[in-house]
Amino acid sequence: MSNETRVLIDPAGAFRQLMREPGDGWWIAARRPLFLLFVIGCVVSFQTSGRLTARLIVDGAVSFAFIPLFELVSLAIVYRRRPPRPVSFARAVDLFFAANAPWLVWMLAFVALRSVQTPRQATALPLPLWRTLELSLLAVAAWSIYIDLHFFREVLPRADGRSARDLMLQRVVGWSSALLYFFGLATWPEIAGRIFR
Amino acid sequence: MSPRLLSLAALTLAIAAGTLADRPRPHPPVTVGGHRVLAADFHTHSSMWSDGGLTPWGLVLEAERQGLDAIAITGHNETLDGQLGHWFSKRIGGPTVLRGEEILNPAYHMIAAGITETVSFQQSAARAIAEIHRQGGIAIAAHPEPGFWAGYDAAAMQTLDAAEICHPMIYQRDAAQRDFERFAARAPVAAIGSSDFHGLGQMGLCRTYVFASDNSEQAILDAVRAHRTVVFGRDGQAYGDAELVKLAAGDRRLRSAEPSNSRGGWLDWFSRIAGIAGLAGLLFA
DSSP states (O other): HHHHHHHOHHHHHHHHHHHHHHOOOHHHHHHHHHHHHHHHHHHHHHHHHOOHHHHHHHHHHTTTTTHHHHHHHHHHHHHHHSSSSSSSHHHHHHHHHHHHHHHHHHHHHHHHHHHHHHHHHHHSSOOOHHHHHHHHHHHHHHHHHHHHHEEEEEEOOOTTTOOOHHHHHHHHHHHHHHHHHHHHGGHHHHHHHHHHH | OHHHHHHHHHHHHHHHHHHHHHOOOOOOOOTTTTTTEEEEEEEEEOTTSSSSSSOHHHHHHHHHHOOOOOEEEEEEOOOHHHHHHHHHHHHHHSEEEEEEEEEEEEEEEEEEEESSSSOOSSSSSHHHHHHHHHTTEEEOOOSOOOOOOHOOHHHHHHHOEEEEEGGGGGTTOOHHHHHHHHHHTTTTTEEEEEEOSSSSSSSTTEEEEEEESSSHHHHHHHHHHOOOOOEOGGGOEEEOOHHHHHHHHHHHHHHHHSSSOOOOOOOHHHHHHHHHHHHHHHHHH
């Protein structure tokens, strides 16, 4: 069973066990962010062409490199604020990215759906299916919050036990930066348009 | 062999098969009635601040693969990715890239194609069109759903160059095609087909056949201004200049240039199945 599966089934127990594993250094810090990027590249390739191609995987990974980047920055901010630190930063990064497992499962389901669609169905997703996907993202976000809360409790524990604050800081920094980057200059007119139209 | 190694092998084979199948569609130059007919997609978004899935240079390569002669890269209220894509395509001798912008105003969405500087979204549609024209570009109403009609007042409709009549929405909502037809009937505008490509699905699914003198940016812009376009909508219905629609109907090459809705051949299926199995193996095993 992979570490991601263990995190999905029993996050607290999995993090406690994984913290005891040996290993440090740049590869430990880089391997899971790179795996996340690879999976995102695969999703882009599937969505655009209905298959895996080297060209689209690389392009998708470059396009979405901001996601692990902002995750790393937000984790670094929380990590710096909370001495003592039971694990090295490299190990913290590795375990934090293992907590992305719900998103990886969602992406796998998304490409499985794409694999049976025609190009037209993939481009113009039926609206009920589109709404279902949006709702499923909310469920995955909630699942991810639950797992990340266990990460902060087990891997970077606070003496006062208020790990939810760390989680909130990480989400505010990491997610708001990523959303601002992705939706960019269109964010405000788009929001205003949805409210006032 | 461990499950992890098996998964890696499956993924490697999936990528090899997919890359082999990733060949550009052949699209020899088409001339009809003395015009060079160019397949164009005037509404594409990159991952640089416009919630797309591909980089600006990735859009150029994808356009080539989809048999498109021209695209406009239309950043949301910005033009930087259009500039990058334009530069890259020139370097590799790729499709004609028009620098563009999708102007997102709460009251309207508008494509500005063939511009050089960002057009402010904080102005009326008529003033935005005037600014686009000052820069030598064309203004296209983007997916003109009824909620945007009020944003295009009489002054804007008088100077609007074109409107999207084929957009992926027509395959999502039965009423969308009729809505776009009703909008286009408000003023004499060129018919446009655009995919509003964000990385989901197929670029050029909806495309515009531009009857131009050549494949230069200027020739494409001139042709749209002169309404020399043909678009195939839902159920294959043709829209555009009546004479050109007749010419297009008598020439099978345009219909056969329309994008295929097939799920692909055995290499595609192998890439999909092995890819999903490989990813699942790496994730769970």
